[in-house]
Amino acid sequence: MIVGDWRAARVVDVSDATATARVLRVTVPGWPGSDPGQHVDIRLTAEDGYQAVRSYSLGSYGADDTIELAVDEIPEGEVSPYLVRDVRPGDELEVKGPLGGYFVWRAGGVDPVQLIAGGSGIVPLMAMARARTDAATGAPFRLLYSVRTGGDAIYRDELGMLSESGGVAVTWAYTRAAPPGWDGRVGRLDRAGIEAAIWSTDRMPAVYVCGPTGFVEHVADTLVELGHDARRIKTERFGGA
Amino acid sequence: MAVFSRGFGARRRESDPRLPPGQYITEDFPVLSAGPTPRIDTAEWSFDIRSESGAVTSWSWDQFMALPIEDVATDIHCVTRWSKLGTSWRGVSIDTLLEHVDSDADYSMVHSYGGYTTNVPMEDLRDGRAWVAFEFDGEPLDPEHGGPARLLVPHLYFWKSAKWVRGLTLMGDDAPGFWEQNGYNMHGDPWTEERYW
Secondary structure (H helix, E strand, C coil), X not given: CCCCCXXXXXEEEEEECCCCEEEEEEECCCCCCECCCCEEEEEEECCCCCEEEEEXXXXXXXXXXXXXXXXXXXXXXXXXXXXHHHCCCXXXXXXXXXXXXXXXXXXXXXXXXXXXXXXXXXXXXXHHHHHHHHHCCCCCEEEEEEECXXXXXXXXXXXXXXXXXXXXXXXXXECCCCCCCCCCCECCCCHHXXXXXXXXXXXXXXXXXEEEHHHHXXXXXXXXXXXXCHHHEEEEXXXXX | CCCCCCCCCCCCCCCCCCCCCCCEECCCCCCCCCCCCCCCCCCCCEEEEECCCCCXXXXXXXXXXXXXXXXXXXXXXXXXXXXXXXEEEEXXXXXXXXXXXXXXXXXXXXXXXXXXXXXXXXXXXXXXXXXXXXXXXXXXXXXXXXXXXXEECCCCCHHHCCCCEEEEEEECCCCCCHHHHCCECCXXXXXXXXXXX
16 A cells, blocks of 8 residues: 555546546546555645545556546535536646555456445446456456446446456346346345355355445345355445545 | 645535544444454353453453443544544443453554454553443444444544454554554544554
């Protein structure tokens, strides 16, 4: 893990990811690089000096000094509505990081990896999926991604390409409404749905679960019930505003 | 030199002198932990203090509940920047537990069911500054918040208030616990923003 001091950064690109989320690309001169799964602190300063800081997972990884965040708007929030609605290319902010040395995956291992995301919990797992795809060989990856509807999936198109190219096997789960043509079940992920979509216990996968607290609690409890080793399950819960 | 973010600040939060720098107030109770939630039956629970001599003092749940119990009203502060003001807890003071332990140690390693660890200097655990808490807001502590019992060290960032606590190992020298090995500060004072290495 590298932290460093606050670094001045500039937004270079923004794009809509869903109706409530945007992907921001931010150039951070002097950026030391990051491992897949790490996060950053973002500091915003108003003209009168007022500041607010929040943590965001990185969808990018590696040494490139342009990093990527995907931010989902919390309607009553203070920072996310600004990042999702107001920020535009050329705007400035500050970045500290990368942060976190635990919820990371580093290329090189051969153990199967199971990623399980709920909603915007996809972001750090996307960095891992991209790293696995770029590494081209090594650990087999699966991703189970639970979203309310097809339109709520961040990185939907890229995940479709990763899945088709065989780098990462993606299973979708829809809790509210499925896209046209979907013949699977719609509803909260249940035990059978999780078991069918993920590596079996005898493959002893390393499991990364990221999403809102209720989702992560439910999925992690189910994994333990299914016989997965709790010590091989890493979780990251979204708790703040 | 500060970098100004164009147009930021319209939705600024209230400030409060009880808030350490860089924190914001939340009304709900976020959950942050590194793995699945352990489910610990109080019949299986014990709390053990191992002193630097190797002597172990141990309490079963029933023995623990027979100790003097204190009500604690306090603010809590998470390193992820939320603070929760005016929370209420019940628990046993670490001072009460240490009355039964012969030790001159300056540091402790806190151990949890599930394998979590965190280091806390003894001066941060003594003199009415820390408890083993088993109730929050008048209810038994939920497993996702560390039940049946968690450490409560409210004057440090909340990762020091280890959930599912099972005991302390008292030490002459400081050593990093779980998050401290993964990038977080050895001490964790919110008022001086001891967040990271």
